[in-house]
Amino acid sequence: MPVTSTSNLKLRAELRLKEFLLTMQEFFLFAVRAFSTIPKFRRYLRDVLDQAVICGIESIPIVLVSSISIGGLMAMEVGNLLEDFGAKTMLGRSTSNAVLRELGPLLMGLMLAARYGSRNGAELGAMQISEQIDALRAFGTDPIAKLVMPRLVAALVMFIPLVALSDFAGLQTAAYVAEHYHKIDPGMFWNSIYPKLAPKDFVVSFLKAPVFAIIITLVSSFNGFSARGGTAGVGRSTIKGIVVSSGLVLVANFYVSKLVLDFMH
């Protein structure tokens, strides 16, 4: 390879790395500012409540659809597998582990990254390119306190009941499929769950809610605030917000499970 090409590649790699590190630094400062404005939440209570409706109440249908699908699917597939080993009575326990600890919160996180994250990215991106965020600053209002903090607080509060709802709907569907598809007595299904439930199952599940809330809200809002270049720029920033937050939700899901299960073993 010619020397100039190698040095060009190296230069480009250095530039990309520098750009990445600068973005990380900006994101870190953005996150710090978002958290530091939480004490102002009373002033923006109306905005917090509006966002709570958007990310909480209005997200119920999509959370239900995903949790019902995964609960039913898990019960059907795991039941078939357990049948081969003559262990169908273990279906409740197997399904509850998967739904409570992993799939319930994870699917909810991914659905909310798509629904709430895309809304944040597009809305804030449009505000950025139409100078509405500059207008807020010009009128002496902190745009992070006005626009990001309410989203963050609302998500932190509302994601927890959404996880509970997701877990509940997933397990109920699994019980329904166990009874009607695998012909397992409901009492047997639930009895294989309750005695084995441990605090760590709930800690794993409910700890993921605030972690996902922080990831989805901050990543999508940061990308919205960074939108440049007209409507195409809004599209780019929205996509970037969804892709990055979905990826981080997947990674965080693994690490939260691992840390909690290791710690509470």
Next chain:
Amino acid sequence: MIELRNVTLKYGEKVILDKVSLTVRNNTIKAVLGPSGVGKSTIIKLMLGLIKPNSGQVFVDGIDITPLKETELYPIRRKMGIVFQGNALFDSMTISQNMSFFLRENLQLPDEEIEHRVMEQIRFAGLEGYENQLPESLSGGMKKRVAIGRALIFNPGMILFDEPTAGLDPVSSKKILNLIADLRQNSNLGAVFVTHIIDDVFAIADETAVLYQGKIIFDGPTGKLHESDHPFIRSILSDKILEL
């Protein structure tokens, strides 16, 4: 009073403003005239501290705002109203909510006082009957008048207009210029307006600064523009609208 002192601003390697010095006195309408993309809007954003220069200083009422943090800038910005080129109305809020936004955010006023001030601005802008509509349902000229009302509602000492008549039909442009002229007559408001339309400058500006290739090539009373022998100014005086 707003003063830019030897301000230089670069985007990457491109020099947008090159040691620009400019003073806007209270009770004066100052136009910043120049072709599109020359950095006129940038000057307004520098005055508000929305962007920071690479070098030089920006003074607002004698305070150098360039080293100030974002939170320290808020009280400074509250002295100035701004009308953005694209209006920047909050599209999720009604016209009256847009107009009352500053008052509700920054001043502890009773609701009656806020409503009174909003109605005053709505009447001034000729928008009676539209107060509960969203900005999307208004025409370009009406949106501009809402933006002006929103900027005026807290009685700022200075108002900054970014291309106030750009993209408007001649009738709406005239209405906006009359509105700005009325302000000068009825209050002691100072104003900066950036534009590429020279007729607007002659219509309302007391003083004019001409920005060309990142430098101020003329700064003085608008009437004296005709006396300038700079080739660019000579050419714009003959062409009237800058399409360079």
